[in-house]
Amino acid sequence: MGKLTVNDLDVRDRRVLMRVDYNVPMEEKDGQMVINDATRIKETLPTLRLLVKNGAKIILMAHLGRPDGKREPSMSLRPVAAKLSEMLGAPVAFLDETCGERVENYVNSMKPGDIVLLENVRFYGEEEDNQAEFSEKLSRLADVYVNDAFGAAHRAHASTAGVAQAVTKRGGKCAAGLLMERELRFLGDELENPARPFVVILGGAKVSDKIKVIDRLLEKANTILIGGAMAYTFKLAMGLQVGKSLVEPDKVDVARAALEKAKSKGVKFLLPTDNVIANPVATGKLNKKGKPVMEMQNPRVNTAPNIPAEDEGVDIGPATAAAYREELVKAKTILWNGPMGIFEDPRFAEGTNAVAKAVVEATQKHGAKSIIGGGDSVKALNKAGLGDKVTFMSTGGGASLEFLEGSELPGVAALSNK
Numbered sequence: 001m002g003k004l005t006v007n008d009l010d011v012r013d014r015r016v017l018m019r020v021d022y023n024v025p026m027e028e029k030d031g032q033m034v035i036n037d038a039t040r041i042k043e044t045l046p047t048l049r050l051l052v053k054n055g056a057k058i059i060l061m062a063h064l065g066r067p068d069g070k071r072e073p074s075m076s077l078r079p080v081a082a083k084l085s086e087m088l089g090a091p092v093a094f095l096d097e098t099c100g101e102r103v104e105n106y107v108n109s110m111k112p113g114d115i116v117l118l119e120n121v122r123f124y125g126e127e128e129d130n131q132a133e134f135s136e137k138l139s140r141l142a143d144v145y146v147n148d149a150f151g152a153a154h155r156a157h158a159s160t161a162g163v164a165q166a167v168t169k170r171g172g173k174c175a176a177g178l179l180m181e182r183e184l185r186f187l188g189d190e191l192e193n194p195a196r197p198f199v200v201i202l203g204g205a206k207v208s209d210k211i212k213v214i215d216r217l218l219e220k221a222n223t224i225l226i227g228g229a230m231a232y233t234f235k236l237a238m239g240l241q242v243g244k245s246l247v248e249p250d251k252v253d254v255a256r257a258a259l260e261k262a263k264s265k266g267v268k269f270l271l272p273t274d275n276v277i278a279n280p281v282a283t284g285k286l287n288k289k290g291k292p293v294m295e296m297q298n299p300r301v302n303t304a305p306n307i308p309a310e311d312e313g314v315d316i317g318p319a320t321a322a323a324y325r326e327e328l329v330k331a332k333t334i335l336w337n338g339p340m341g342i343f344e345d346p347r348f349a350e351g352t353n354a355v356a357k358a359v360v361e362a363t364q365k366h367g368a369k370s371i372i373g374g375g376d377s378v379k380a381l382n383k384a385g386l387g388d389k390v391t392f393m394s395t396g397g398g399a400s401l402e403f404l405e406g407s408e409l410p411g412v413a414a415l416s417n418k
């Protein structure tokens with residue numbers, strides 16, 4: 001990596017302002033916000049332990065949710081400070097502001113090894129606007145800046161980009177944390193010259209979300225396996241009927257172009273040959289987002305090329321799962337992004353679980369390197385209890401996707417070069 005990392009810094013006695021991604025799923029229980037999944041907190045512990053060992057004063061900055069520049073009590077980071085302290089086995093102080101005189105005074109009285117977490121930086125509208133004055137204010141808390149928030153590195157915000165520029169301008173150094181370094185290595189360098197066969201599994205709802213990734217991976221992969229609702233747009237492109245499946249008719253051309261590119265590049269491009277389908281029936285209820293809630297009735301396997309007019313595809317079928325497993329156990333490098341079906345519903349999780357098991361089998365039995373590109377695939381692996389049996393799971397959702405597309409992430413671009 002061409003960027004400085006924490007290992008290159010002398011941090012003794014210095015104020016290290018560190019951006020972390022503590023945007024963790026939370027839920028209200030008995031009037032208290034409880035953390036449902038602390039993975040993102042856990043993954044920053046190595047950087048924190050290194051900084052403590054080297055005598056840094058650590059000031060943590062993060063966002064939670066999308067409060068849109070307003071103080072939203074349910075999005076306070078206070079519970080995260082308590083959780084971090086418990087996981088680290090050391091005190092972590094919490095301040096209910098992110099910048100200003102009080103915070104500056106506090107930070108200037110810190111001792112080596114002290115850790116403080118600042119309140120949700122998105123309580124300030126200037127954060128998402130990447131406002132220069134605000135970045136300047138944040139930079140007053142820092143002798144050096146460290147970014148370990150890979151999951152937020154695709155955002156050009158004050159805490160990810162602006163503050164690094166302000167610190168740099170004053171002659172200070174900006175470095176990647178150990179988690180950031182690992183993410184960039186696995187999602188970047190490791191996929192540059194992968195051991196072959198290199199098999200990619202892509203799922204999720206939309207072709208439009210993944211088209212740039214598909215296009216880029218068609219240059220690198222030996223085999224691409226497609227699942228999720230995205231597959232139905234490909235079916236449409238092949239002139240097949242998809243019933244009530246989720247499709248993007250305006251992306252049929254894009255899907256067709258991908259199929260042609262696969263052919264001309266000699267990439268094996270597999271689509272589901274069977275599907276689990278079900279009949280969606282309106283319940284008359286609306287969900288939290290105001291969309292009608294459908295009940296999925298009569299789930300069954302469909303082996304015909306066409307999906308009946310009144311049915312919706314909701315998962316890959318058993319023959320497809322078996323065919324995908326065949327490819328995966330031959331792989332030396334695997335990249336997986338996106339579920340195979342509506343895995344939140346246990347009736348439609350079998351395809352995703354089968355893929356998860358095959359990825360684990362390839363990793364554990366055949367020595368494949370397996371890299372999981374964040375978001376729902378990580379959720380699915382964790383749900384199946386297989387999270388620790390793959391080579392690497394990204395903590396990024398949108399960030400991993402943008403990085404896999406080949407985009408330069410603003411939070412990485414802003415760091416000092418080696």
Ligand code: 3PG
Nearest residue numbers: 021023065151152397398
């Ligand atoms: C995430 O959870 O994807 C990151 O923390 C970024 O959050 P955002 O999508 O609200 O910017």
Ligand code: MG
Nearest residue numbers: 023397398399
């Ligand atoms: Mg997000």
